[in-house]
Amino acid sequence: MLNGRDPRIDFFRGLALIFIFWDHVPHNPLGQITLRNIGFSDAAEVFVFLAGYAAVLAYGNVLQRDGYWIASLKILRxxxxxxxxxxxxxxMLMGIVFFANSHVETRDLVEEMGLTHFVTHPQQALTDELLLRFKPNLMDPLPLYIVLLGGLPLVLPLLLRQTWAVVAVSLSVYLLAPWMGWNLRAIADGVWYFNPVTWQLLFVLGGAAAIHARQPRPAERRALLRQPLFVAAAGYSLLAAIITLAWRWPEVHDALMPAWLSERLYPISKTDLSPVRLVHFLALAYVTAKLLPHAGWTRHWLAQQSCRMGRYSLEVFCLGVLLAPLADMLNALAGDALAMQLFSALAGVVLMGALATWLEFNKRLDSRLQARRSLPTSSLNR
Structure with a gap:
């Protein structure tokens, strides 16, 4: 039976949501410290991997307890x-962007947000929206999650019983997709920016990690620097960080990067989840898991705030999507002053944390009311 909720998962989900918000606000100075600036992958990989982890953990329990059809019904619901x-x-996003665009005269926020299709072809855009083909900027992760979660009933029973067989099939599909041109249709670029046919591998790997984490295994007695896999993962993460940081200075990058490596490394496709992105995320996740094997540190007050946001990831993600164009508008109206950029970035995180706190308060209140209703009448009258 899969059981228990690992607060480290909630923490990193919350941190990924903060990074996604900061990355979505143009010219945000705090966006310089997010994951995408220290490696080939970014918060999107964290979001999808942990979505798979949490989904298999939750619905795997339902499947084992209530059966396949109940689990499938809950997944599809x-x-x-x-x-x-x-x-x-x-x-709501379109309303906010149109409002922001009416106040910012120096830029066309409608075009920057990918909403021109709605302006020029509103009827077709509404149809494309219902078919998940119209996805303005900031909206790509949610349709990807919808498709991946909708396909979970097809693989969940096999994933619980034959984990590595499912991973092998998923890996094969991932490798074939770019070569065969497999992707879903969308407006603008013609295909989904996050190709579900390739990103499904990260979702499946997250589910496999959830299953693996619940299996008993002997403790590793050797020091981390004596574990070859840890050393290799840490070395790859460090190399990726050096290359990524060198992008800021093209002369330094060109001097450090051999031509033969550059030809094989670039372009690093986010749409098809380039292997160097995938390997970087897995290496970083492995190193993090080894360095933080226990969850005691998540009891710290700041860590608790991130954990709370991770527990309500859908609501917090949606708020972050709506706050990003508002923060961009405030920054533009202030002439991209550093003080305003910092204020809007931090204020957005505070509002996201406040929403999570409010949702947690309401959940606890509902639990108390349900507990009171379940008490016998005689107990309430004492």
Missing amino acids: RAWVLYVVHIFLLA
């Missing part, structure tokens, strides 16, 4: 909720 949220979120 959740996917439907995500779909409805996506529709309403897109409508």
